[in-house]
Amino acid sequence: MPFTYQYPRAALTVDCVLFGFDGGALKVLLIRRGIEPFQNHWALPGGFVRPDETLDAAALRELQEETGLREVYLEQLYTFGEIDRDPRERVISVAYFALVRRADHIPDAATDAAEAPWFEAEKIPALAFDHAEILQTALERLRGKIRWQPVGFELLPKKFTLSQFQALYEAILGRELDKRNFRKKLLALDLLVALDESTNAASRRPAQLFRFDQRKYQALTRKGFIFDL
Amino acid sequence: MPFTYQYPRAALTVDCVLFGFDGGALKVLLIRRGIEPFQNHWALPGGFVRPDETLDAAALRELQEETGLREVYLEQLYTFGEIDRDPRERVISVAYFALVRRADHIPDAATDAAEAPWFEAEKIPALAFDHAEILQTALERLRGKIRWQPVGFELLPKKFTLSQFQALYEAILGRELDKRNFRKKLLALDLLVALDESTNAASRRPAQLFRFDQRKYQALTRKGFIFDL
DNA sequence: CTTTACAAGTGTCTTTTTTACACTTATTTG
DNA sequence: CAAATAAGTGTAAAAAAGACACTTGTAAAG
Numbered sequence: 001m002p003f004t005y006q007y008p009r010a011a012l013t014v015d016c017v018l019f020g021f022d023g024g025a026l027k028v029l030l031i032r033r034g035i036e037p038f039q040n041h042w043a044l045p046g047g048f049v050r051p052d053e054t055l056d057a058a059a060l061r062e063l064q065e066e067t068g069l070r071e072v073y074l075e076q077l078y079t080f081g082e083i084d085r086d087p088r089e090r091v092i093s094v095a096y097f098a099l100v101r102r103a104d105h106i107p108d109a110a111t112d113a114a115e116a117p118w119f120e121a122e123k124i125p126a127l128a129f130d131h132a133e134i135l136q137t138a139l140e141r142l143r144g145k146i147r148w149q150p151v152g153f154e155l156l157p158k159k160f161t162l163s164q165f166q167a168l169y170e171a172i173l174g175r176e177l178d179k180r181n182f183r184k185k186l187l188a189l190d191l192l193v194a195l196d197e198s199t200n201a202a203s204r205r206p207a208q209l210f211r212f213d214q215r216k217y218q219a220l221t222r223k224g225f226i227f228d229l
Numbered sequence: 230m231p232f233t234y235q236y237p238r239a240a241l242t243v244d245c246v247l248f249g250f251d252g253g254a255l256k257v258l259l260i261r262r263g264i265e266p267f268q269n270h271w272a273l274p275g276g277f278v279r280p281d282e283t284l285d286a287a288a289l290r291e292l293q294e295e296t297g298l299r300e301v302y303l304e305q306l307y308t309f310g311e312i313d314r315d316p317r318e319r320v321i322s323v324a325y326f327a328l329v330r331r332a333d334h335i336p337d338a339a340t341d342a343a344e345a346p347w348f349e350a351e352k353i354p355a356l357a358f359d360h361a362e363i364l365q366t367a368l369e370r371l372r373g374k375i376r377w378q379p380v381g382f383e384l385l386p387k388k389f390t391l392s393q394f395q396a397l398y399e400a401i402l403g404r405e406l407d408k409r410n411f412r413k414k415l416l417a418l419d420l421l422v423a424l425d426e427s428t429n430a431a432s433r434r435p436a437q438l439f440r441f442d443q444r445k446y447q448a449l450t451r452k453g454f455i456f457d458l
Numbered sequence: 459c460t461t462t463a464c465a466a467g468t469g470t471c472t473t474t475t476t477t478a479c480a481c482t483t484a485t486t487t488g
Numbered sequence: 489c490a491a492a493t494a495a496g497t498g499t500a501a502a503a504a505a506g507a508c509a510c511t512t513g514t515a516a517a518g
Binding site for chain 1: 465466
Binding site for chain 2: 002004006007008010011012049050051052053054055056076078079082083090092111182199200
């Protein structure tokens, strides 16, 4: 035990709130804890930050280790530092907010889906530590954020229909939106590119596919443009 | 040295970006560092988190110790965890964002103003560590925040004129606003109370004083109201 | 081949919000 | 009492938001 200090030091962890969307409801990925404390309880994926990695890198690594996911949108959420949030000792947790395109993701055989299942954001079981509070903070961030930043696209397939996009907004905001007004406003932003493809219909009219023009958005952002839906 | 761990542990600090407004420009309080590293450099007030205090409490304590200020608006900003941000060893800093009513504050004799002066937010000297980046983050937060939350009032005297309020917004947003439109929109929120007092004029027409109706705002907030200026 | 079921797609009018814009008023000082 | 200074005030035009219902294209069923 070679590392000694004059004063006690808190341990440092990252925890990730990973959101996904399956076409109908907003989902959150939880893992079942294998060890004490809170063994067998549901919890957010996360773990200790290593001495030689940044916080962002730790969050990314934990997500990969525990869920097999890469290519996620990741941003720092908030740091939770209540004194007794971990029964063992003082642990500071830097929480992260993550979004993933579930449709594009092929589940990793190495990751047991039973140990890392998706829960509806509205139907979350009891969670370990203060993870319920962290999740609540993340939900509020997501609801606020989709209105001012184009993060919704991180939850949809790269090619999507306007109806899918509207369903996503309705699921996150928790209220219905007018189809015509929503489309009008969205298309007026001029940030979607209509593709040459349509969905191959299942007993109904095929829908036009679009992609989000990330390059154009970034160019506009540099000129002070603010996305607003 | 009684505290030993199996792995090295990062030290944990808080740093505060404290904003004030003097009627003309947005200001930031800096301190001159008394010890190495960066001795004599300008830096944000801050220091180590004690084992038995929360992050919020640490930020509040540091502000009081280094600036003599109480009654500040305080919220967590972001956590900075780059590996080499402190040359001594790994230090994680939880940055805070603070607002104070400079006009209401009588400088504390115990705090030497020469060691904790206010700098214009647009004219900041070179700073220790990654404090320039922290300050930049805080400025962006403030600019975004005043539009959706009534935090501007935390920078003005409890009794203020509409012109003072407009000058504050112009200083923070960095652009001029139309007087009539600004007043119309602000008063339409119906969150200001006109007082029975006016400013005692200095060779000009006296101005009506107002206060912000915090109770009313909180009641509206619970019903889903969102402040928007 | 025709009908049915189903989601996709589309336009106008009304209301609300935002923006542009200039003179009068109250007070102190010289 | 004139000058200087910031406070205070309204209207009209433009833009954005909101309400609202029918037609279209496809696959499946009959």
